[in-house]
Amino acid sequence: MEPTFRASMNWLHTWAGVVLGGLLFAIFWMGTLAVFDREIDRWMMPMTRLEMPAGAPISIDSLRPSHEVAAAARSPNWGIIFPTEREPTLRMSWREGSSLVQRFIEPATGAVLPDPGTWAGTRFLYPFHYMLHIRVQDVGIWLVGLAAMAMMALCVSGVIIHRKIFTDFFTFRVARKPRRLILDLHNMTGVLGLPFHFLISLSGLVIFFSLYFPSSWQVAYNGDRQAFFDDAYGTHRPQKAGEPGGMASFDAMAAEARGLWDGATLRYFFVRNPGDARSIVQIGRLDQGIVSSTYDAAYFDGPTGKLISYRSGTPPVMSIQRFISGLHLIQFRHWALRWVYFGLGLVGCVMIATGYLFWLESRRKKHAQLGLGGARIVEGLTIGSVTGIVIATLSFFAVNRSLPLGATFLGEDRAALEIWTFYLVWLATFAHAWLRPGRAWIEQCWAVVAFAVAAVVLNWITTGDHLARSLAHRHLWAIAGMDLLLLVAAAMAALTALKLRRRQATRAAVPAPLAEKQHA
Amino acid sequence: MRDGVLLLAVLAACYLGFAMLALSQDRHWYHLDWRRHCPLRAILPLRMAGYGLLFAALVLALVRDGPGFGALLWATMISIGALAVVCTLTWWPSWLRPLVRLFQHLD
Numbered sequence: 204m205e206p207t208f209r210a211s212m213n214w215l216h217t218w219a220g221v222v223l224g225g226l227l228f229a230i231f232w233m234g235t236l237a238v239f240d241r242e243i244d245r246w247m248m249p250m251t252r253l254e255m256p257a258g259a260p261i262s263i264d265s266l267r268p269s270h271e272v273a274a275a276a277r278s279p280n281w282g283i284i285f286p287t288e289r290e291p292t293l294r295m296s297w298r299e300g301s302s303l304v305q306r307f308i309e310p311a312t313g314a315v316l317p318d319p320g321t322w323a324g325t326r327f328l329y330p331f332h333y334m335l336h337i338r339v340q341d342v343g344i345w346l347v348g349l350a351a352m353a354m355m356a357l358c359v360s361g362v363i364i365h366r367k368i369f370t371d372f373f374t375f376r377v378a379r380k381p382r383r384l385i386l387d388l389h390n391m392t393g394v395l396g397l398p399f400h401f402l403i404s405l406s407g408l409v410i411f412f413s414l415y416f417p418s419s420w421q422v423a424y425n426g427d428r429q430a431f432f433d434d435a436y437g438t439h440r441p442q443k444a445g446e447p448g449g450m451a452s453f454d455a456m457a458a459e460a461r462g463l464w465d466g467a468t469l470r471y472f473f474v475r476n477p478g479d480a481r482s483i484v485q486i487g488r489l490d491q492g493i494v495s496s497t498y499d500a501a502y503f504d505g506p507t508g509k510l511i512s513y514r515s516g517t518p519p520v521m522s523i524q525r526f527i528s529g530l531h532l533i534q535f536r537h538w539a540l541r542w543v544y545f546g547l548g549l550v551g552c553v554m555i556a557t558g559y560l561f562w563l564e565s566r567r568k569k570h571a572q573l574g575l576g577g578a579r580i581v582e583g584l585t586i587g588s589v590t591g592i593v594i595a596t597l598s599f600f601a602v603n604r605s606l607p608l609g610a611t612f613l614g615e616d617r618a619a620l621e622i623w624t625f626y627l628v629w630l631a632t633f634a635h636a637w638l639r640p641g642r643a644w645i646e647q648c649w650a651v652v653a654f655a656v657a658a659v660v661l662n663w664i665t666t667g668d669h670l671a672r673s674l675a676h677r678h679l680w681a682i683a684g685m686d687l688l689l690l691v692a693a694a695m696a697a698l699t700a701l702k703l704r705r706r707q708a709t710r711a712a713v714p715a716p717l718a719e720k721q722h723a
Numbered sequence: 724m725r726d727g728v729l730l731l732a733v734l735a736a737c738y739l740g741f742a743m744l745a746l747s748q749d750r751h752w753y754h755l756d757w758r759r760h761c762p763l764r765a766i767l768p769l770r771m772a773g774y775g776l777l778f779a780a781l782v783l784a785l786v787r788d789g790p791g792f793g794a795l796l797w798a799t800m801i802s803i804g805a806l807a808v809v810c811t812l813t814w815w816p817s818w819l820r821p822l823v824r825l826f827q828h829l830d
Contacts, residue, residue: 373745373805375813395805398798494791530795537792539730543799550806 212360219360220558221581223353225588228555230350232592233332234403235548236324238533238541241289242681243324247603248307249666250319253291254678256311260285263453263472265313266295269306270450273297274478282473286310287489288536291678297477320610320617321603327622328596333407341414347407348415354404361393368394382564389557392550399547400554406531409524435521437514439502441475441483448480451508460486460501463513480506491536495522496529552589559585583637590647591632593692597654598628600689604661645707648700655693659686729787733780733796737804740776742819743769745808746826754816755823765826777801 205211236243245252266283273281278297286293293308307316321327330336337343362368372394375387393400408415413431420431432438457469470489476482482505490497501513517525533541563582570578602624610617632650636643662682663669670686673679745751747769752761761769780800785793811818 370748370750373741373748373751373809373812375809377813391809392806395802395809397802399802402798494795526791535792537788537796540792540796540799543796543803547799547802550802 209364212363216360216364219353219357221562223350224555224559225584226350228588229592230332230347231551233328237329237332238545240324240329245681246685247321247323248319250316251292251307255291261313263457270477280473280475281477284471285469320608321621322618351404351407358397358401385557385560385564389561392554396547396550400551406527409527436498442481443476444480446480447478448506450505456484456503456508463501464488494529495525496532556589579640586636586643587633591629594632594650595625595629599625600658601654604665645700645703648696651696652693655689659689729783733783733800736776736780737800738807740773741805741808743773751812755820764829769826
């Protein structure tokens, strides 16, 4: 325990930051990218770069053959997700054994598109930010929950230890020495981004409240999780008859559901226990016009097509939770807010990175004098966590545009190869950071430039959608946006590398004792 | 069109509001006026106008998007506005000179 409250908060802020900063940066980075997950999907799956069909959607009954396949495979469910502005394909999925089968369908014609062979944004980048792809015992989700709690503690303790929060509110002394500059940048991004950072961490925890705070429902429902879900989310528990049964018209049920919600657009159409005599059809409503993440659904008895029950509107007890979840999940249609979220997410990344840099700048000299290795270890950790994950993500994009469809290597399919690339490149950046401490920052900045430019060029070569073309066609704006942001990232990384090299050169040119003084 | 104009208005109100709050601080006033202190008579009007504009931004956001999206837009746009003011003060402080002139005569 430190002598004063502020000193203890300082201790907490420093060490929670150093220990969890790498994890926090990864979560913030991936979460920021997840803001545009469906746009990334379209970039990584060129066959889905379609125009939204203007006419009537295709008949759901025309997709029946695949429903029969799912029924024959004894899949627990078969479902389709209807196209939206951000995802102009119809996505169909079912399970075969332990693997998930996904098919992308062109909504205008019903033609099945070739398998994209990638997990892209929605299946790799987006889940990474809340579960790190560690499924065992939900360890990933719990680690992210710990990081979110730490983030809130860091926000609060950061405000407490800030010496001049109001005087320095708008202060960024860019001409000062690195240590002052970094601290200004950390304080400024931390204080000005505080509402967003705090809210986004808190709402992340609130989404998973039934997992993180199980006592909240265990007490009220005597530990019966399913009963709680039935009440809170209105889920309808399907029961299997165990004998085969028919299936009524899909289109008739969809039309009835639409009528229940005054002609609303539908989000999904799921069949639970396809082929079973007691199969249930669940149809969800699309509501992009409100912040809350809604879950209005209608349930039909599969064989007869009779309505069992439906929900319209969120029950009052869940409304706050759904609002807070909704503001995190941004499934609504609001482009201004989407870009603001993206920008503030990047501001959060800057804050975490500069926190690390400040720790390093204030200890580097002392550690060198005392012969401690701590600063070097943390510097490697910082480089791998910051530029490393950026490079790994960019390599994920670049390899996606270089592997041909259906590629396999060592028995791994295309999607797995992309993910292996991501992890191996990330690992390599840590190794590089520890092996070449003096040069790692500059070299990794150049790696960012190389991968980002390569991704844009490879996209052009493999799809023909260069910037002039993608900017000219409205349905390719997602591609144009991705290419432009990649080029901006490359430009910023190049500027950083040049600036760092110039600084290194001037430091080398000044006689050693003078350089020491300048640095102090 | 209406949405675009209102969005710009929200952003402008956040930006100007924070710019005035920044100018009411000696450090930033000094930057532009080369006087060590922000004139005492200018501080109160600057701050009132600053907070007033931030409140106006909230009203505009609510008018544009209703209570749900409006509150969210305001809560995030104030960060964007404040960050934009910091960038201005750091790299292009002279942009704020007209504002300084507006309040200089109060001294």
